[in-house]
Amino acid sequence: MLNARDAEARGAQILIHCQVISAARKGDLWHIETEQGQFTAHNLVNAGGPWVADILSGVLRQNSKAGIRLVRGSHIVTPRLYDHDKCYFFQGTDGRITFAIPYEQDFTLIGTTDAEHNDLGVKPVISDVERDYLCNFASEYFKKPVTPDDVVWTYSGVRPLYDDGAASATAATRDYVLDLDTNGAPLLSVFGGKITTYRKLAQQVLAKLKLGEDWTAEVPLPGGDFPVDGVGALIDELLGDFAFLDPKWAARLVRAYGTEARKWLGDAATAADLGQDFGATLTEAELRWMMAHEFAVTAEDAVWRRTKLGLRLDKSQTEAIDVWMAKEGQKP
Numbered sequence: 001m002l003n004a005r006d007a008e009a010r011g012a013q014i015l016i017h018c019q020v021i022s023a024a025r026k027g028d029l030w031h032i033e034t035e036q037g038q039f040t041a042h043n044l045v046n047a048g049g050p051w052v053a054d055i056l057s058g059v060l061r062q063n064s065k066a067g068i069r070l071v072r073g074s075h076i077v078t079p080r081l082y083d084h085d086k087c088y089f090f091q092g093t094d095g096r097i098t099f100a101i102p103y104e105q106d107f108t109l110i111g112t113t114d115a116e117h118n119d120l121g122v123k124p125v126i127s128d129v130e131r132d133y134l135c136n137f138a139s140e141y142f143k144k145p146v147t148p149d150d151v152v153w154t155y156s157g158v159r160p161l162y163d164d165g166a167a168s169a170t171a172a173t174r175d176y177v178l179d180l181d182t183n184g185a186p187l188l189s190v191f192g193g194k195i196t197t198y199r200k201l202a203q204q205v206l207a208k209l210k211l212g213e214d215w216t217a218e219v220p221l222p223g224g225d226f227p228v229d230g231v232g233a234l235i236d237e238l239l240g241d242f243a244f245l246d247p248k249w250a251a252r253l254v255r256a257y258g259t260e261a262r263k264w265l266g267d268a269a270t271a272a273d274l275g276q277d278f279g280a281t282l283t284e285a286e287l288r289w290m291m292a293h294e295f296a297v298t299a300e301d302a303v304w305r306r307t308k309l310g311l312r313l314d315k316s317q318t319e320a321i322d323v324w325m326a327k328e329g330q331k332p
């Protein structure tokens, strides 16, 4: 989301909830039809993640040699299992590693699994086998066993791994592969990738397309314009300027918004100045910021994709956020 905002500020047009329906080469250009209009482009990048191969065959009608392997990875979240801020990596007898990471202040995140997931029409959800696997794996290492009853939330995703012919999902390469087709206007497809290396990947995409210089290495995303070791100082500054915040609240805001937190805290002198608190310190002012600047439309965007405050909110609180956002979204 921050990357999309950054791109928008530099002139990109961002269309959310907008499917590319078809695209075809005509002369030196791609003619692209989307749910929100038609576009032309000299270059087309297919960064469809798990859908990259479906887009190649279905949307672009290309015959590609490149294959994709869809491997589900699931995570479990438990109440905090230990009281320091380090991560653990665990080695299993099956040759895999898993991790336990401090998560959202009061929780521990344990992951992941490798499970074949061949139907993208099926929402990826953790299976009981995966959940038990992670609990047992972690229990080998923690003094107190981790049981399914400890699990407060789970999430799963599908890795689009380049099919290098490996025998098992675990052995398939985690490296990304950029496939450039110059049979007419260039088409570049991205297979695999990591969030941690996305800027390198993007630079290599532009280099392959002979577009632009590398410039992102030292450039922060919106709100990230402070020193790497400056989180504590930023939290202290917020606590000094907004006396109604408590340390946990301020830490959450700095982690989510960095220097931009004060943009929507504005000149609030009391918590009430931020409007209704929907629970877990999520207020109208924060929701307004997400809706105006961060493409948030529904409560799910706000409490799961953006903040993970869903871990602390019950169903009725989330429903109240949905109702408020729907009303707010209709305002001119």
Ligand SMILES: Cc1cc2nc3c(=O)[nH]c(=O)nc-3n(C[C@H](O)[C@H](O)[C@H](O)COP(=O)(O)OP(=O)(O)OC[C@H]3O[C@@H](n4cnc5c(N)ncnc54)[C@H](O)[C@@H]3O)c2cc1C
Binding pocket: 018, 019, 020, 021, 047, 048, 049, 050, 051, 055, 059, 072, 073, 074, 112, 156, 157, 158, 159, 190, 192, 193, 194, 195, 196, 197
């Ligand atoms: C279980 C799991 C664990 C991971 N762990 C890590 C980790 O620890 N560290 C790390 O760095 N990375 C991790 N990753 C990888 C990371 O999530 C991905 O590299 C990253 O999300 C890839 O981003 P992307 O934009 O390329 O693809 P995606 O985030 O998959 O985005 C692709 C987008 O294309 C859209 N799309 C599809 N078809 C169309 C169409 N026809 N028109 C328009 N849009 C379309 C989809 O809606 C989607 O939004 C993990 C991934 C998984 C699944």
